[in-house]
Amino acid sequence: MARVSAKDRSLQFVQAAARVIARDGAGAATTRRIAAEAEAPLAALHYCFRSKDELLEEVYRYLSADYARALPPMSPGASIEETITQHAHRIWNRMLAEPHEQVTTLELLLRRYRLDAEEQERALAVNRTMYEGWVKSTAELFRQGAANSAMEEGRDFEIIAWFFVATIDGVSMQHLSDPNEARSARLIEALIDATIHMVHRRD
CATH class of the missing domain: 1.10.357 (Tetracycline Repressor; domain 2)
Structure with missing residues (x-):
């Protein structure tokens, strides 16, 4: 199995968190559910993020800065x-x-x-x-x-x-x-x- 870099793994968790929050709500978006959505070990999530709040802040950033970068160019x-x-x-x-x-x-x-x-x-x-x-x-x-x-x-x-x-x-x-x-x-x-x-x- 190919090794996933910490940067790519973090992005997987952020994208998975966005999907879980949309489907189940922010309160129900536990780290366990997010790890399962990302099809990754829970330990890997805790390695990338010190807490759920830190992960959620990264989701905020992803949906603002990264969202804009993902739009087609003007x-x-x-x-x-x-x-x-x-x-x-x-x-x-x-x-x-x-x-x-x-x-x-x-x-x-x-x-x-x-x-x-x-x-x-x-x-x-x-x-x-x-x-x-x-x-x-x-x-x-x-x-x-x-x-x-x-x-x-x-x-x-x-x-x-x-x-x-x-x-x-x-x-x-x-x-x-x-x-x-x-x-x-x-x-x-x-x-x-x-x-x-x-x-x-x-x-």
């Missing part, structure tokens, strides 16, 4: 309209292809409400870091699209990015609870139109 030199359209479509296509990732993300974001009071502040900080990461990367994409379009400065790309991310979240939650691809596709197109309008509106 077209070089894309205009602001093309950037918004491509980014919305690539996120939505990923959600349709890997819905468990969104379920796991929602489970982890809401996990703080099930924790003791002293643990909630740390969980809130992790949630904030995730959203700030998504918003920052989205705003940077939009700024680059605006620069490619030679648009004047002065737009609040951060609030536009918050709106974009919040709407994607809402459409995703609605679709996961009551799947309707035609309706969801129309909502994504409405999001694209609204975001483009926000970019071009001058207060």
